[in-house]
Amino acid sequence: MSRIAVIYYSSTGSTYRIAEAFVEGAAEAGAEVRLRRAGELAPQGVIDANEAWSSHLAETRHIEVATPEDLVWADGFALGAPTRFGQPASQLKQFIDTTSGPWAAGQLAGKPASAFTSTTERHGGQESTLLSLHHTLFHWGSVIVPTGYVDYQLSHAAGGNPYGVSAITGDGAPDEHVLALARFQGRRLAELADALKPAEAALA
Ligand SMILES: Cc1cc2nc3c(=O)[nH]c(=O)nc-3n(C[C@H](O)[C@H](O)[C@H](O)COP(=O)(O)O)c2cc1C
Numbered sequence: 080m081s082r083i084a085v086i087y088y089s090s091t092g093s094t095y096r097i098a099e100a101f102v103e104g105a106a107e108a109g110a111e112v113r114l115r116r117a118g119e120l121a122p123q124g125v126i127d128a129n130e131a132w133s134s135h136l137a138e139t140r141h142i143e144v145a146t147p148e149d150l151v152w153a154d155g156f157a158l159g160a161p162t163r164f165g166q167p168a169s170q171l172k173q174f175i176d177t178t179s180g181p182w183a184a185g186q187l188a189g190k191p192a193s194a195f196t197s198t199t200e201r202h203g204g205q206e207s208t209l210l211s212l213h214h215t216l217f218h219w220g221s222v223i224v225p226t227g228y229v230d231y232q233l234s235h236a237a238g239g240n241p242y243g244v245s246a247i248t249g250d251g252a253p254d255e256h257v258l259a260l261a262r263f264q265g266r267r268l269a270e271l272a273d274a275l276k277p278a279e280a281a282l283a
Contacts, residue, residue: 081272083110083265084153086145088117088160088170091131093197093248095139100258101157101195101244104265110272113153115145117160117174147178151186154279155224155272157265158212159195159244165204166211167196175215188220189279191271193264195244197253205245213242222275224268226260233260 083105089095098114105112116139119126126132150156160171181187194212198205216223227241228234237260238245244261246253253261 081105081108081110081154081269081276082113082152083269083272084113084115084145084149084156085265086115086117086149086156086158086171086174087195088168088174089139090121090135090161090168091129092135092138093246093253094159094161094195095135096253097195097197097244097246097257097261098157098159100253100261101159101193101265101268104262104267105269106265107262108266108269108273110269113149114142115149116142117168117170118144120170120173145174147181150178150190151181153190153272154276155191155268157193157195157268158215160208160212162196162198162204162208165207167208178219182219185220189275189282190219190221191224191268191275192216192219192221193224193226193243193268195261195264197246197248199247199249201247201249203247205240206242209240209242209245222271224264224271226264229267230260230263233263236260 087098160167
């Protein structure tokens with residue numbers, strides 16, 4: 080059984096919903112799963128001025144804040160953040176910027192990893208955000224697991240983004256097609272982590 084860490088940031092809940100679907104999919108595949116949120120960095124006054132943001136933060140405070148040890152523990156992981164001006168939200172980036180210890184010790188290499196995001200707009204920068212997260216995964220030596228068109232119908236129905244799971248939230252929460260793809264991707268990640276574990280152990 081593999082261990083999967085789903086590490087995300089979400090201000091108003093859309094990216095969180097995708098993270099939950101990843102967790103569901105990985106658990107369906109028999110994985111032990113950690114859902115972890117990146118800690119909040121925004122000034123309290125900015126959060127308080129946005130009812131959706133403050134209520135989502137209150138609802139998810141019980142979720143443990145991610146630490147680099149979660150990546151060391153995991154055999155595979157998914158990283159997700161909303162798009163901010165075409166880039167991942169800085170809260171997730173801040174978490175990423177605390178991982179140099181395990182990175183330098185080679186504890187992140189060889190693990191399968193996926194990225195996910197949400198945007199308001201159809202062409203608002205999903206791919207640039209996903210590729211930006213992939214840049215980090217290159218540095219970590221991850222085995223990048225994109226959505227591709229592995230299940231064409233599922234991918235097409237979810238918007239046809241081969242880079243990773245992504246939702247357009249301008250009209251509301253991530254739809255059932257996106258969540259179905261996230262569950263599929265979570266299952267795949269867990270199965271690949273299981274398959275790659277012996278290879279990694281042999282190389283260590
Ligand atoms: C500062 C800021 C920058 C944003 N930049 C973009 C953007 O570049 N493209 C886009 O489509 N949406 C952008 N958005 C909208 C969010 O990405 C979108 O609402 C996302 O689904 C929110 O996810 P969450 O509910 O998980 O926080 C931005 C929002 C904020 C607050």
